[in-house]
Amino acid sequence: MQNYQVVVIGAGPGGYMAAIRAAQLGLKTAIIERAELGGVCLNWGCLPTKTLLRSTEILRLACEGAPYGLVLDSAPRFDLATAVKRSRDVAKQLNRGVHGLMKKNKVTVMTGHARLLGKGKVAVVDAGAEQEVQAKHIILATGARARAIPGFEPDNETIWTAREAMVPKTLPKSITVIGAGAIGVEFASFYSTAGSKVTILEAAERILPLEDAEISDMLAEHLRKQGIEIYTGAYVENQKTTTCGVKVNFTKSGSPQFVESEKVILAVGITGNVESLGLENTKIQIDRTHITVNEHCETDEPNIYAIGDIAGPPWLAHKASHEGVIVAELIAGVEDVHILDPKSVPSCTYCFPQVASVGITEAQALEQGFEVNIGRFPFIGNGKALSLGESDGMVKTVIDKKTGELLGAHMIGPEVTEMISTYALARTLETTEVELMRTVFPHPTLSEALHESVLAAYGRALHI
Structure with missing residues (x-):
């Protein structure tokens, strides 16, 4: 059995940053990841979506280029396949970069699903084979996944999560986006600029409901000018497959309404990845799929920490990364470890x-x-x-x-x-x-x- 001073479970922005900082501080460190290094953010979230949005930004600039002196012999044409390929290539490059960082900092990388066994032991299962490692300190950084709505289970065909929305084979003529937080608004902006007819359904009374009301209202006005249809105070009820794709029934102000589109994108929040982690073998507490921690990211189980999306809001990659550094320095005994103030974590939405x-x-x-x-x-x-x-x-x-x-x-x-x-x-x-x-x-x-x-x-x- 291998012994480590620090074992990190999950290699997203929080996990791999924690591993790097722990290794920098001289701690023997291992990181366990069941999918790709870099996590959802790097491979299927933050970076790939911004790459796609950059493609439609260039399309928009080309379409509006005449006043700047740009002369095109014909209208710009958007090649979706090329944009998607570039997005995936950027993700692959970043993934290789994380592999390089692990090697550079001498962090042991283990592939598989990790499960806490208690008393610092962690089981790692990969392709049916199991091994155990011992750790003095364990950092949980397993992130989160898209939350589903009953009756709107993703099917990879007509009902998409963000992952399917990032790799479309063809450009849908119409899309309904359920949820108008940052993810929903960004996809609405991308697909609308690319040429899809986009409708947004949001249960709150305004889009980007966590932002200042004036800013949210200004964004809604701009999106409507771009042709995006927005329904706030809209509560989805059910959906039905049609010859056009899918019909979403919703109520607004008590009145039943519906919208039909080829595809539906679910962007209604996240669920923490806490299942099958062996938390029952610890004193760790869970609150609505997220692990309860104190200001130092400590759980109720001694020497086990939780960072990033699994540890609660704000659900942002840069917040996770800072928490990873904080925990690594706390474990290493660094003096004057700073406390993260959630109110000082910036929030960014990359729509237009x-x-x-x-x-x-x-x-x-x-x-x-x-x-x-x-x-x-x-x-x-x-x-x-x-x-x-x-x-x-x-x-x-x-x-x-x-x-x-x-x-x-x-x-x-x-x-x-x-x-x-x-x-x-x-x-x-x-x-x-x-x-x-x-x-x-x-x-x-x-x-x-x-x-x-x-x-x-x-x-x-x-x-x-």
Whole structure:
């Protein structure tokens, strides 16, 4: 039986980062993965979808290129097969990269399904063969999978999860997306730009319901202008196969309605991968398919930790990665291990236009009793946005009136998923409005809108 100081179960963004950091700190480390290194995010989630969205971004730019001087002899044609192949090639390249990182850091990679046996023992089953390893510390990073709706079980034909939606053989003429969180909105944006007729059904009263209400409403307006049909407050009831594909019955305001399409994409949240892990052999507690942990990602079982999607929200790859580093450093006895503040984890949605945020919304700030200054700066007042031809959207900041703390920042518009890091850094550094106002932002850049939004919160905006 092999003995390790750290065994990581699951090789997604949280797991492989935990393994790398543990190895860097001199701990003998193994990682166990039953599928692909890099997990869902790298192979079937974050990166492949962004690659597909890049393809339709180029298509959109080509279609709108005439005012920029782009002359095409015929209308641009979208080759779906080429876009899908490029997406898969990028995923394969990244997967090879993770293999290289494991080798570089001397992390032992084991293939198979892991099961906790108790007292630090882990069974690894692969192709019917079983072996056991002993670990002083165990990190659970098994992630999550798409949640299904009763009566809407994925069938790889008409009802898809994100995985099937990433590798379509042909472009559907019409698609119904159930769920308007980040995943649902991104697929709606991709397929609509590619040429499908897209309908979104969302049970909440607005799309991207976790984002600031103003941003959600602005995005809905833009998506509708692009031809996407959106029903909020829509509760799906059942579905029926038709000659066209599938008919989804739903109720809105108590009124029965339906929509027909060739395909349905389920994007209604996730379920933690906690089954068959041997948790019954431990004191680990589960709450709605997610493992209960404290601020250090410790479970109720000594020396067993849980990170990433399996440990609860926010369900984001970068949150999982940071938790992996935190746990590795905690195990290694690093002094002053930082605690992750969920409110300082940025959120990004890569639809068109992009959406990004960090911190709390205006409504949450008021509910929590803050007196706030709100700054809004539209991209129509930003020279770089005008030169790009993408002047729709705005930057909104929520600032504590008493202390000047940046409570939250919410953006919709060009490249906001890149710019949100500035505000995330500001929160980490506990920057107030004074430092943000005194910071020199280069011109001409989109980032000037970040500066102007803070100025606007105090009636000092210069370009509106």
